[in-house]
Amino acid sequence: MSDTDVDQLAINTIRLLAADAVQKANSGHPGTPMGAAPTAYTLWQRYMRYDPAAPDWMNRDRFVLSVGHASLLLYSLLHLAGVRDKDGPAVTLDDLKNFRQAGSRCPGHPEYRITPGVEATTGPLGQGLANSVGIAMAAKYLGATYNRPDFTLFDYNVYALCGDGDMMEGISSEAASLAAHLELSNLCWIYDSNRVTIEGHTDIAFSEDVAARFLAYGWNVTTVADANDLTLLDRAYQFFLKNTGRPTLILVHSTIGYGAPHLQGSPKAHGEPLGKEEVKLAKEFFGFPPDKDFVIPEAVPKYFAEGIGARGATARAKWEELLTRYRAEYPELGAQVDAIHAGTLPEGWEAALPEFPADAKGLATRESSGKVLNALAQRIPWLIGGAADLSPSTKTNLTFEGAGSFEVPGPVGDYHGRNCHFGIREHAMVAAVNGMALSGLRAYGAGFLVFTDYARGAIRLSSIMELPVIHVWTHDSIGVGEDGPTHQPVEQILSLRAIPGMVVIRPADANEMSEAWRVALTLKNRPVAMICSRQPLPTVDRSKFGAAALLAKGAYVLADAENGKPSVILIGTGSEVALCMKAREKLLCENIAVRVVSMPSWELFDEQDSVYQDSVLPPGVDARISVEAGSPIGWDRYVGRKGVVIAMHSFGLSAPITVVAEHFGFTVEKVVAAAKQTMQGQGDVK
Numbered sequence: 001m002s003d004t005d006v007d008q009l010a011i012n013t014i015r016l017l018a019a020d021a022v023q024k025a026n027s028g029h030p031g032t033p034m035g036a037a038p039t040a041y042t043l044w045q046r047y048m049r050y051d052p053a054a055p056d057w058m059n060r061d062r063f064v065l066s067v068g069h070a071s072l073l074l075y076s077l078l079h080l081a082g083v084r085d086k087d088g089p090a091v092t093l094d095d096l097k098n099f100r101q102a103g104s105r106c107p108g109h110p111e112y113r114i115t116p117g118v119e120a121t122t123g124p125l126g127q128g129l130a131n132s133v134g135i136a137m138a139a140k141y142l143g144a145t146y147n148r149p150d151f152t153l154f155d156y157n158v159y160a161l162c163g164d165g166d167m168m169e170g171i172s173s174e175a176a177s178l179a180a181h182l183e184l185s186n187l188c189w190i191y192d193s194n195r196v197t198i199e200g201h202t203d204i205a206f207s208e209d210v211a212a213r214f215l216a217y218g219w220n221v222t223t224v225a226d227a228n229d230l231t232l233l234d235r236a237y238q239f240f241l242k243n244t245g246r247p248t249l250i251l252v253h254s255t256i257g258y259g260a261p262h263l264q265g266s267p268k269a270h271g272e273p274l275g276k277e278e279v280k281l282a283k284e285f286f287g288f289p290p291d292k293d294f295v296i297p298e299a300v301p302k303y304f305a306e307g308i309g310a311r312g313a314t315a316r317a318k319w320e321e322l323l324t325r326y327r328a329e330y331p332e333l334g335a336q337v338d339a340i341h342a343g344t345l346p347e348g349w350e351a352a353l354p355e356f357p358a359d360a361k362g363l364a365t366r367e368s369s370g371k372v373l374n375a376l377a378q379r380i381p382w383l384i385g386g387a388a389d390l391s392p393s394t395k396t397n398l399t400f401e402g403a404g405s406f407e408v409p410g411p412v413g414d415y416h417g418r419n420c421h422f423g424i425r426e427h428a429m430v431a432a433v434n435g436m437a438l439s440g441l442r443a444y445g446a447g448f449l450v451f452t453d454y455a456r457g458a459i460r461l462s463s464i465m466e467l468p469v470i471h472v473w474t475h476d477s478i479g480v481g482e483d484g485p486t487h488q489p490v491e492q493i494l495s496l497r498a499i500p501g502m503v504v505i506r507p508a509d510a511n512e513m514s515e516a517w518r519v520a521l522t523l524k525n526r527p528v529a530m531i532c533s534r535q536p537l538p539t540v541d542r543s544k545f546g547a548a549a550l551l552a553k554g555a556y557v558l559a560d561a562e563n564g565k566p567s568v569i570l571i572g573t574g575s576e577v578a579l580c581m582k583a584r585e586k587l588l589c590e591n592i593a594v595r596v597v598s599m600p601s602w603e604l605f606d607e608q609d610s611v612y613q614d615s616v617l618p619p620g621v622d623a624r625i626s627v628e629a630g631s632p633i634g635w636d637r638y639v640g641r642k643g644v645v646i647a648m649h650s651f652g653l654s655a656p657i658t659v660v661a662e663h664f665g666f667t668v669e670k671v672v673a674a675a676k677q678t679m680q681g682q683g684d685v686k
Contacts, residue, residue: 001299006299006300006303007041007045007230009297009299009300010041010045010080010300010303010304011037011038011041012037012259012286012287012288013076013080013295013296013297013300014033014037014040014041014073014076014077014080015033015034015037015258015259015282015286016279016282016283016286016288016295017072017076017079017096017294017296018030018033018034018037018072018073018076019034019274019279019282020096020279020293020294021072021075021096021097021099021106021294022072022099022273022274023273023274023276023279023293024097024099024293025098025099025100025101025273026273027100027108027273028069028071028099028100028108028271028273029069029070029071029072029270029271030072030257030260030269030273030274031194031196031256031257031263031270031271032067032069032070032073032163032192032194032256032270033070033073033076034256034257034258034259034260034264034269034282035192035194035227035254035255035256035257035258035264036067036070036073036161036192036194036227036252036254037073037258038228038230038233039161039190039192039224039227039233039252039254040063040073040074040077040161041077042233042234042237043063043159043190043233043237044063044081044304045303045304045308046234046237046307047237047241048061048063048159048308048312049061049156049157049311049312049315050063050308050312051309051312051315051316052081052082052083052084052117052304052308052309052312053082053084053309053312053313053316054312054316055083055084055085055090055116055117056085056341057319058153058154058319058337058340058341058440059153059154059155059156059316059319060156060312060316061157061158061159062119062132062135062156062157062158062159063119063159063160063161064119064120064122064128064129064131064132064135064158064159064160064161065118065122065128065160065161066122066125066126066127066128066129066131066132066160066161066162066163066166067122067125067128067161067162067163067165067166067192068109068110068121068122068123068124068125068128069108069109069271070161070163071106071107071108071110072096072099073161074110074117074118075091075095075096075099075105075106075115076096078090078091078115078116078117078118079091079092079093079095079096080296080300080301080304081301081304081308081309082301082304082305083116083117084116085116090105090115090116090117091105091106091115091117092105093294093296097294109121109122109123110122111464112438112465113465113466119131119135119438120132120135120434120435120438120465121461121464121465123461124169124457124461125163125165125166125168125169125172126162126165126166126170126171126172126175127171127431127457127458128160128162128166129162129166129171129172129175129176129189130171130172130175130427130428130431130432130435130458131160131431131432131434131438132158132159132160132175132187132189132435133175133178133179133184133187133428133431133432133435134431134433134434134435134436134437134438134439134443135158135435135436135439136158136179136184136186136187136247136435137182137184137406137420137432137435137436138435138436138438138439138440138441138443139154139155139157139158139186139439140182140184140186140406140415141384141406141415141416141436141441142154142340142439142441143155143415144415144416145381145382145416146333146336146337148326148329148330151322151325151326151329151330152322153319153322153323153326153337155186156186157186157187157188157240157241158186158187158188159188159189159190160187160189160190161190161192162189162190162192163191163192163193163194164193164194164195164196164197164202164206165197167191167206167210168205168206170427171427171428171431171457171458174425174427175425175428175431175432176189176214176217176219176247177217177423178422178423178425178428178432179217179219179247180217180218180219180246180247181408181423182406182407182408183218183245183246183247183408184247185243185244185245185246185247185248187247187248188237188240188247188248188249188250189247189248189249189250190250190252191210191249191250191251191252192227192252192254193210193251193252193253193254194253194254194255194256195256196256196265196266196267196269196270197267197270198267198270198271199267201267210249210251211223211249211251214249218246219246219247219249220240220243220246220247220249221248221249221251222235222236222239222240222248222249222250222251223250223251223252223253224236224250224251224252224253225253226253226254227252227253227254227258228258233252236250236252237250256269256270257269257270257274259285259286260274260278260279260281260282260285261278261281261285262281263278323337336381336382339382340382340440340441341440343440343468343524345380345442345521346379346380348379349376349379349521350518351379352375352376352378353372353375353376353514353515353517353518354371354372354375354514355511355514356368356510356511356514356539357539358539358540358541358542358543359538359539360538361536361538362509362510362536362537362538362539363509363536363539364532364533364534364535364536364537365507365508365509365510365512365513365532365533365537365574366393366394366395366474366475366532366533366534367395367510367536368507368509368510368513368514369395369396369472369513369516369517369530369532370394370395370396371510372513372514373395373396373398373444373472374398374399374400376517376521377398377400377403377418378400380442380521382440382441382442383418383441383442383443383444383521384406384418384420384436384441384442384443384444385418385420385433385436385443385444385445385446385470386406386419386420386421386422386429386444386445386446387421387422387429387445387446387447387472388422388423388424388425388426388429388445388446388447388451389421389422389423389424390446390447390448390474391419391421391446393448393474393475394446394447394448394472394474394532395474396444396446396472397419398418398419403417403418403419404416404418404419405417405419405420405421406418406419406420406421407421420432422445426447426451426452426454426455427454427455427457427458428458429445429455430445430458430459430462430469430471431457431458431461432445433445433458433462433469434458434461434462434465434467434469437462437467437468437469438465438467442468442521443469443470444469444470444471444472445469445470445471445472446471446472446473446474447472447473447474448473448474448475448487448489449473449474449476449489449492449493449531450475450486450487450488450489450492452471452473452489452492452495452496453492453495456495459471459496459499459502459527459529460499463499463500463501463502463526463527464501466501466525466526467525468520468521468523468524468525468526468527468528469527469528470527470528470530471527471528471529471530472532473492473496473529473530473531473532474532474534475487475489475532475533475534476489476493476506476532476533476534476574477489477533477574477575477629477630478490478629478648478657478660478661478664478666479533479534479535479575479629479657479660479661480534480652480657481534481654481656481657481660482654482655482656483654484652484653484654485651485652485653485654488651488652488653488660489630490630490631490650490651490652491630492630493506493531493628493630493631494630494631494633494634496529496531497602497603497634501526501527502526502527502528502529502603503520503523503526503527503528503529503601503603503604504528504529504531504601504602504603505519505520505528505529505530505531505551505600505601505604506531506573506574506600506601506628507530507531507532507551507574508537508540508558508572508573508574508575508577508578508598508600509537509538509539509540509548509577509578510537510539511539511540511542512548512551512598512600513530513532514548515548515549515551515552516528516530516551516600517530519551519552519604531574533574533575535575535657537574537575537577537578538578538581540558540581545558545559546558546559546598551598551600551601551604552604553604553605553608553612554599554600554601554602554603554604554605554606554607554608555571555597555599555600555604555605555616555617556597556598556616557595557596557597557615557616558577558581558596558597558598559581559584559594559595559596560595560596561593561594561595562593563593565593566593566594566595566621567592567593567621567623567679568587568592568593568594568595568621568623568624568625568675568678568679569594569595569596569597569618569621569623569624569625570583570584570594570595570596570597570624570625570627570671570675571597571599571624571625571626571627571638571639572596572597572598572599572626572627572628573598573599573600573628574600574629575629576627576628576629576666577596577598579627579666579667579671580596580627580671581596583668583671583672584596586672587672587675592675592676592679594675595621597616597617599626599638602634617638622640622642622678622681623642623643623675623678623679624638624639624640624642624643624644624678625639625643625644625645625646625671625674625675625678626638626639626643626644626645626646626647627646627647627666627671628646628647629647629648629664629666630647630648631647631648632645632647632648632649635647642678642681643678644674644677644678646665646666646670646671646674648664652664
């Protein structure tokens, strides 16, 4: 059998594995895997630098399946190429047979951490493309930082396969614009254009010239007229590898459901099984036995082993030998590379955490966050990130000598720079930061809290993927003042708390902020949302009040009643903790025993044992007030049925901060009155 014959046999095997798996599951998307099989096969078998025996090799080429509903395309490749981790095959034949079933490594859409070889979780369209930009940025940063003459440790390419739906999503446009600006020459998007979506053919809603759009961005663009022409695919991939200075778009015209005689080219091949009879006819068309399912000819996995398998094993062995010599020549840098791969941090990094003296005037927590970030980034070279055009406001700019800007090498910066300028692209920023985290960097992104709405899809995915991303969100409440309701977040903190796995921290002062960064960097598989104030907050005198290190427990007693037996408990977060402390002084003047609890993180507090929780919020004390300039939803868990929730019940107001606070009742008088009300048994959650 000639190589050409085996190529075609392998492609058809991929197609029919997809058709069989969807048919058996009675659910899924067979059409795109059948149409795009030649495109993905040619890339994997002939061009990808990837060792199936080591899917986490640091200098491997990355393949991101942005068109996530075509997951069987990837699963079939992982199985046929023999991708495996320490526990065995990434995808077994039984996994394919149990597609979309509990316990299978083949869920409906690719899931990072579930299936070895899956580089990113890609369900919502466009996310994988934006992830790929972050992965390509990470590659450029790693190369610029760690490569040395005769030691090219990092030069991997990033391929992302996408479809018509990806091209319609706004996040893709944001990401494409950023990639062009950064001249990410190691990035290749492969656009499988089959011109079909769920509602029908794309011409009902999509008629733009995509190639012209990408040329306008500044991409290299080439077109493959027929996905079944492997010669044209070869030329396209070679075009990418030969071109420098720009990212590349390969536009491939394909036929959805290719080989299914009655359904190919039809929207009916997109999101539902082909039907048993149609699958049989497709098998006859490709020369496979029509009454046998999940057929894998012996020559196919053998051919993969001789192609991508042998090529990848040789490349990885050479790289590992290079890394061994690199460690000997550059031991400090070698240790950093090993730490990035292991997901650890440099020894002694916590010594860089600053302590802030007591100060009645204090600092905005966005200011103290910036000071902490700058101190830590000097100790952790792979702590990198930026803002959506807001670093002067979010205080996330790294200002120490050598920090620089991540830009095309030139007068403005270079790829060694640590300050990423994402532009006004919140959604693409967070998705790119996810991609950087997928590459081992400790990455952060920043913006105004109210604009998390724009980035919600990517924020959610950082938690689904269990990535240790640090989200820095500032201008956290009605304290924004004059900017008014459009810029005053009310429900956004609650929406972040609603994301499973997300740790939301709203520090009350500079030292809590320092501890928040300690917690964030200690976590290895959870994202953290830092919620920072615009306005100055008093720095608490820790010699008189609770230690800021207790932030790690989510909530703690900041100021207690003299005998440790409070009559009323005031619970605050962020800027409202200072308000609670002022109310405490008023109540003490009336001989009322008050405890003030700082509760920067619901999630961390809920993870403590009941003994600790009861020590902070004694069950016998019903008189409790929570104070937070955000949504009231959820606070009843902590104040109980007899408590009072002081919160926002509407959008904000454009006025100076003091006027806004007075208007919405965030005053000492309101808190004191609520305390007395609850002590008299008249409390009500509202």
